[in-house]
Amino acid sequence: xxxxxxxxxxxxxxxxxxxxxxxxxxxxxxxxxxxxxxxxxxxxxxxxxxxxxxxxxxxxxx
Amino acid sequence: xxxxxxxxxxxxxxxxxxxxxxxxxxxxxxxxxxxxxxxxxxxxxxxxxxxxxxxxxxxxxxxxxxxxxxxxxxxxxxxxxxxxxxxxxxxxxxxxxxxxxxxxxxxxxxxxxxxxxxxxxxxxxxxxxxxxxxxxxxxxxxxxxxxxxxxxxxxxxxxxxxxxxxxxxxxxxxxxxxxxxxxxxxxxxxxxxxxxxxxxxxxxxxxxxxxxxxxxxxxxxxxxxxxxxxxxxxxxxxxxxxxxxxxxxxxxxxxxxxxxxxxxxxxxxxxxxxxxxxxxxxxxxxxxxxxxxxxxxxxxxxxxxxxxxxxxxxxxxxxxxxxxxxxxxxxxxxxxxxxxxxxxxxxxxxxxxxxxxxxxxxxxxxxxxxxxxxxxxxxxxxxxxxxxxxxxxxxxxxxxxxxxxxxxxxxxxxxxxxxxxxxxxxxxxxxxxxxxxxxxxxxxxxxxxxxxxxxxxxxxxxxxxxxxxxxxxxxxxxxxxxxxxxxxxxxxxxxxxxxxxxxxxxxxxxxxxxxxxxxxxxxxxxxxxxxxxxxxxx
Ligand SMILES: Cc1cc2nc3c(=O)[nH]c(=O)nc-3n(C[C@H](O)[C@H](O)[C@H](O)COP(=O)(O)OP(=O)(O)OC[C@H]3O[C@@H](n4cnc5c(N)ncnc54)[C@H](O)[C@@H]3O)c2cc1C
Numbered sequence: 364x365x366x367x368x369x370x371x372x373x374x375x376x377x378x379x380x381x382x383x384x385x386x387x388x389x390x391x392x393x394x395x396x397x398x399x400x401x402x403x404x405x406x407x408x409x410x411x412x413x414x415x416x417x418x419x420x421x422x423x424x425x
Numbered sequence: 426x427x428x429x430x431x432x433x434x435x436x437x438x439x440x441x442x443x444x445x446x447x448x449x450x451x452x453x454x455x456x457x458x459x460x461x462x463x464x465x466x467x468x469x470x471x472x473x474x475x476x477x478x479x480x481x482x483x484x485x486x487x488x489x490x491x492x493x494x495x496x497x498x499x500x501x502x503x504x505x506x507x508x509x510x511x512x513x514x515x516x517x518x519x520x521x522x523x524x525x526x527x528x529x530x531x532x533x534x535x536x537x538x539x540x541x542x543x544x545x546x547x548x549x550x551x552x553x554x555x556x557x558x559x560x561x562x563x564x565x566x567x568x569x570x571x572x573x574x575x576x577x578x579x580x581x582x583x584x585x586x587x588x589x590x591x592x593x594x595x596x597x598x599x600x601x602x603x604x605x606x607x608x609x610x611x612x613x614x615x616x617x618x619x620x621x622x623x624x625x626x627x628x629x630x631x632x633x634x635x636x637x638x639x640x641x642x643x644x645x646x647x648x649x650x651x652x653x654x655x656x657x658x659x660x661x662x663x664x665x666x667x668x669x670x671x672x673x674x675x676x677x678x679x680x681x682x683x684x685x686x687x688x689x690x691x692x693x694x695x696x697x698x699x700x701x702x703x704x705x706x707x708x709x710x711x712x713x714x715x716x717x718x719x720x721x722x723x724x725x726x727x728x729x730x731x732x733x734x735x736x737x738x739x740x741x742x743x744x745x746x747x748x749x750x751x752x753x754x755x756x757x758x759x760x761x762x763x764x765x766x767x768x769x770x771x772x773x774x775x776x777x778x779x780x781x782x783x784x785x786x787x788x789x790x791x792x793x794x795x796x797x798x799x800x801x802x803x804x805x806x807x808x809x810x811x812x813x814x815x816x817x818x819x820x821x822x823x824x825x826x827x828x829x830x831x832x833x834x835x836x837x838x839x840x841x842x843x844x845x846x847x848x849x850x851x852x853x854x855x856x857x858x859x860x861x862x863x864x865x866x867x868x869x870x871x872x873x874x875x876x877x878x879x880x881x882x883x884x885x886x887x888x889x890x891x892x893x894x895x896x897x898x899x900x901x902x903x904x905x906x907x908x909x910x911x912x913x914x915x916x917x918x919x920x921x922x923x924x925x926x927x928x929x930x931x932x933x934x935x936x937x938x939x940x941x942x943x944x945x946x947x948x949x950x951x952x953x954x955x956x957x958x959x960x961x962x963x
Contacts, residue, residue, distance in 0.1 A: 396815050397815060397818065397819060397822070400815045400816050400818075400819035401819045401822060401823055403816075403819075404816070404819055404820065404823060404830060404833075405823070405827065405829075408827075408829040408830075
C-alpha cells in the first residue's frame with residue numbers, strides 16, 4: 364500500500380497550477396465552487412485508495 | 426366518558442371485548458405483555474406464542490390505522506413473516522420490483538438492479554401497503570390462536586401509566602369500559618416512535634432531525650409506468666426539490682415531493698394544491714384519485730440501550746430512521762426475530778437472563794448501521810450545509826458523463842439484514858475459504874434443495890440446528906437436530922456455504938443467523954459454541 368505523497372510529484376508544477384487558475388477564468392464564485400467540487404471528486408476517484416484519501420483530508424485540515 | 430381513537434382505521438381486526446382481567450377483582454399477572462400492535466409488536470408476540478410463550482398485546486385501537494406509511498418490504502422480512510405464517514400472502518398481494526432509476530432534471534444519472542439471485546423463496550423486495558402487511562400478520566395470529574398458540578390482542582386497551590420494579594411491571598390501562606390494571610413479568614415496548622413507555626421511564630431518544638418536509642401522496646390510477654422505483658433530484662416538472670414514484674398493489678402509486686423546511690402544512694395539504702403538483706409530474710391528462718396524503722419530517726435517532734431491566738424496547742420505539750432505504754419496519758421485524766427466541770429461552774430456563782443483553786448489543790449494532798445508511802441518504806437528498814449542497818450537485822452533474830460518480834448518487838440504500846459481527850454469541854470463524862456472506866453473525870441466505878424445498882424451511886428451529894455439508898458430524902448434544910445436505914449437485918449451496926472449502930459444519934441459531942462454522946468440529950467445540958450462543962459462557 365502506498366502512502367499519500369507530499370513530495371513534488373508533478374513534472375511541470377507551474378503549468379499545472381496555471382491550468383487550474385485558468386479553468387476558473389470568467390466564472391462566478393458559485394461556478395468556481397462547483398468546478399472545484401467536481402475536480403476534487405474526480406481526483407478522489409483517481410486516487411481510489413480510501414486510506415490515501417483520508418490522509419489527504421487530514422493533511423488539508425492541518 | 427366516550428372513547429376517542431387517535432386515528433381512523435383501514436382495517437378493524439381486533440374489536441374491543443371485555444377481558445376477564447377487568448372483572449377479576451384483583452390485578453392479574455401475565456408473563457409477557459407487549460404494548461403496541463404495530464408490525465413489530467404483533468411480530469414479537471407471534472414469535473413468542475409460536476414458541477409456546479404466552480403473549481398479550483395491548484393496542485389502543487381496534488386494528489390498523491389508515492395511511493400506508495411503509496410500502497417496501499425486504500426479503501429478510503418476508504422470510505421472517507414466512508416463519509410466522511404470513512410470508513406467502515404478503516408476496517402474493519405485493520408488487521415485486523427489481524429496478525430503481527434515478528433522474529436529475531430530465532436525465533437518468535443512476536440505476537440499480539436488485540439482481541434477483543436464484544434459489545430464494547422470496548424476492549429482494551415487494552411493495553405492499555403497510556395496512557395490508559399488518560393485516561396479514563394479524564390473520565396469522567388468528568390462525569395460530571385457533572391452533573392453540575397462547576396469544577391475545579386486546580383492542581382499545583390504552584396503556585396510561587406504568588410502574589416498573591425489579592421483577593415486573595404494573596400497567597394502568599384504559600378501555601371503553603373504564604380503567605383496569607395488570608402486572609407483567611416482562612414488558613416489550615413496541616409503542617412506536619412517540620413511545621410513551623420511553624417517556625415514562627425518563628429515557629432519552631437523541632439524534633438528528635432533518636430540516637425538510639416531505640409530502641406523501643398515494644394516488645389511485647391505472648397507469649402503465651413500469652414497476653420500477655423512480656426518483657428525481659431537482660425534477661424538470663418542479664413539483665418538489667426531489668420526487669419519487671413507486672407502484673403498490675391495487676393500482677395505487679406512492680408519490681413523494683420534497684417541500685423544504687419553511688412551509689405551511691395546512692396550505693400544502695390542500696387537495697387542490699397537491700393535485701397541482703401531481704399534474705405537473707404526470708401531465709394534465711392522467712386521471713387519478715387521491716387515496717391518502719400526509720406531510721412528514723424525518724429523524725434518525727436511537728435509545729442508548731434497548732433493554733432496561735424487565736422492559737425491552739423494539740421497533741420505532743427504540744430507533745427511528747428516515748424512510749429512504751426502507752429500514753424502519755424492516756429493521757423492526759429483525760428486532761422481533763432477534764428477541765423472540767432469546768426471551769423464550771430465558772423464560773423456559775434454557776438460558777440465563779444475560780442472553781437478553783445480546784439483544785441490546787446485536788440490535789444496537791444493527792440500528793447504528795441503519796441510522797448510518799439512512800442519515801447518509803438523507804444528507805444527500807437534503808444537504809444540510811452549503812458545502813454539502815455543492816458536492817451533492819457536483820456528484821449529480823458528474824454522474825451524467827463520469828461513471829464513477831453514479832454509485833455516489835444516494836437516493837436511499839435499501840434495507841439488508843445486519844450481520845452481527847463481533848457479537849458475544851459468535852464463535853470465531855473456523856472455516857478457511859468460507860464465503861464472507863455466511864460468516865458467524867450473518868443471516869443464512871436461502872437456497873433451493875434437491876427435493877424442491879428451501880433451506881430456510883429446515884432451519885425454523887424452534888432451537889438451534891447443525892447444518893452439515895459433506896463433513897462428519899461429531900457426537901451431538903441431546904436435542905440438537907442435524908441437517909445433512911448433499912452439495913455435489915447444488916452449486917447454490919456450495920457458493921453460499923462452502924466457497925473454497927470442501928466441507929463445513931454450521932451451527933445455526935433459531936433466528937437463522939450463523940453462530941459458528943467449522944471445517945471440522947468435535948463434540949467439545951460444538952458444546953462450547955452452543956453454550957456461547959446461548960449466553961452461558963464467556
Ligand atoms: C412515510 C413513511 C414511509 C415509510 N416507508 C417504509 C418502508 O417502505 N419500509 C419500511 O420498512 N419502513 C417504512 N417506514 C417506517 C415504518 O412505517 C415504521 O418503522 C413501522 O411502522 C414501525 O413499526 P412499530 O410496530 O415499531 O410502530 P408503529 O407502527 O408506530 O406501531 C405502534 C403501535 O402502538 C400503538 N400504541 C401507541 N401508544 C400506545 C399505548 N399507550 N397503548 C396501547 N397502544 C399504543 C399504536 O396505536 C400503534 O398501533 C415508513 C414510515 C413513514 C412515515
